[in-house]
Amino acid sequence: MRTIRRMTESDLDQVCAIEQATFSDPWSRASFAKAITEPTDIYLVCDVNGEIAGYCGLWGVAGEGQITNVAVKDTFRRQGIGEEMLTRLLAEGREKDLNAYTLEVRVSNESAIRLYHRLGFADAGIRKRFYTHPTEDALIMWIV
Numbered sequence: 001m002r003t004i005r006r007m008t009e010s011d012l013d014q015v016c017a018i019e020q021a022t023f024s025d026p027w028s029r030a031s032f033a034k035a036i037t038e039p040t041d042i043y044l045v046c047d048v049n050g051e052i053a054g055y056c057g058l059w060g061v062a063g064e065g066q067i068t069n070v071a072v073k074d075t076f077r078r079q080g081i082g083e084e085m086l087t088r089l090l091a092e093g094r095e096k097d098l099n100a101y102t103l104e105v106r107v108s109n110e111s112a113i114r115l116y117h118r119l120g121f122a123d124a125g126i127r128k129r130f131y132t133h134p135t136e137d138a139l140i141m142w143i144v
């Protein structure tokens with residue numbers, strides 16, 4: 001069974017394993033551990049029969065959600081998990097009076113950009129050389 005639910009401390013081993021396998025500049029376990037305790041933040045996982053298939057999260061700041069993490073484990077991609085998790089993240093954010101959301105994405109990350117466009121995000125500018133390993137520009141996206 002596939003469930004979207006809040007991330008808890010006991011998910012962090014699997015979350016960090018996905019994070020390290022996915023990103024060249026991964027978040028530390030301490031960063032996730034802190035984020036899940038902040039009352040203004042929302043961190044979700046997709047749990048498939050007890051296995052973490054993906055996660056996403058945001059920081060709530062001044063009525064806006066800054067989406068900080070989105071990842072789906074490679075073996076679970078192209079099953080609609082990314083779209084389902086983000087739809088739920090935005091819905092939970094709106095319940096907390098977050099009315100606009102932003103994120104950055106590598107300009108070469110076509111599948112993520114397609115997903116964000118599908119959800120209604122619009123391109124809002126480029127942050128030059130935002131990423132390292134390898135150096136790359138970020139596309140800034142917003143949804144209101």
Ligand SMILES: CC(C)(COP(=O)(O)OP(=O)(O)OC[C@H]1O[C@@H](n2cnc3c(N)ncnc32)[C@H](O)[C@@H]1OP(=O)(O)O)[C@@H](O)C(=O)NCCC(=O)NCCS
Nearest residue numbers: 022070071072077078079080081082083104105111112114
């Ligand atoms: C970007 C990412 C989160 C997308 O997750 P995902 O769960 O694969 O996303 P979805 O399944 O919702 O959509 C991805 C594709 O699968 C397709 N899809 C969804 N359900 C499907 C199904 N049942 N059968 C076939 N294809 C399907 C979607 O149409 C979409 O196609 P497209 O890429 O051609 O537009 C994932 O690829 C990932 O973790 N990438 C590495 C980390 C990353 O880049 N994170 C974003 C950083 S900003």
